[in-house]
Amino acid sequence: MFPPRLKRNQIVLAVFLILSVGVLTLHWRLGTDSFFNQTQRVVVGLTGPLQSGFSKITRPFKNGLRYVREMGSLRRDNTRMKGEVTKLREEVISLREAKRENKRLKQLAGFKEDKYTTLAARIIGNSPNNWQATVVIDKGSAEGVALRMPVVSGEGLVGQISKVSSHVSEVQLILDQKSGVGAQIQKRGEKGIIQGDLDKEPKLNFISKDSRVKKGEAVITSGLGGIFPKGILIGFTSEVKLAPYSMYKEIKVAPVVKFSRVEEVLVITNPQPKIPWKKE
């Protein structure tokens, strides 16, 4: 099975292994602005147009397939949504009144409203790696995208920009195991961190075991950490467990964004709100 090999093969193996470890160590030590990161940006810039072209070709087929798949549930959804529309109309009326009141009170208190400018982008590719949860979008530094800018969809938080090339960027999803988002349980104000977990549902860490959080409660961004603005919906708690020997609860959050279906996103290009209090 194993014919005799020349020593040369082992020497070549050793050379390549040493090279790999050398590159690995260098990249690990040099950090985010090294030559390797620049090369990674170039590679993303080169593969971006290919991904974009392929996704343009496949989009009609994908849409067709989705239409066929969802045809059966359309009638059921329609009936359910009609009921929801009536309920939401009533809610909109009361919320409008609350909004007016809120605006009045904010003006009274001299509180400046946070306004974000956004940039619409289309998802053109997914992560080429099973260990990462990232997507590629068709907007880059030339369009005003910068590293760490938050990315949202119509439903809620998607992630943050993790790599920027001139016309293409990579978005690290909140599902990525290296992602961490400052979050809070909307109803209770208890703060924690949303962390990816190789799962479709990330974990909400650092919520005290004394918390009364229940399944189905809304989780929003807390604004802590300075990357994500406060108040963006992340998802709803789907599992709440009391872990033995731990100071914190084990909480899973079902994201509102359906990551496998989302096609367009918004990049928040001014994520850092100005100082909220006027000094006039």
Next chain:
Amino acid sequence: MSPFSFGILLLLVSFILDVVLAPHFRVMGVQPDLVLLFVVCYALVEDSLVGSAIGFFGGLLEDLASTGVVGLNAFTKTLVGYLSGLLDHRVSKWMFFPLVVVFIATIFNELAFEGLLFLLGEGVPFTKAFFRIVLPVAIYNSLLAPLVYSLIKRIFLRESQVPSFRLDEKAFKLKEK
């Protein structure tokens, strides 16, 4: 074009397919690792020297296309390429040979990758990673292995090295005469 430069060209093709095509064919949340598949199959028909070289360059390309630390894939795929190259394709004519080799190679590659992540402080729970990523990718890759292996064998092996039906066909014609 020499077989090695043709191998590099095919490695580039498999890398582009890995980045552009494979993400659209996710099953149970994972996609096949087409670069690894190519490295293993190519190393099987060549030798451990070519295997380790192709593994290194393939891994490096994958690292550069990701957001992770550069060198992780290069290290694991160099090892996988070398070890796959030690196996002699002429020894086994068993039809499941590439399937089994790719399955084991993928498990080895993914576990080595996970081990390196752990060393870098980015480790993930072993059982979860094994059942969510390592095993599904190994199954996915090994299902594609017979197709890729037979393609590479046809491209790279000289006629004398392929114990194919064409020789039997000649013999059959002689007998007929």
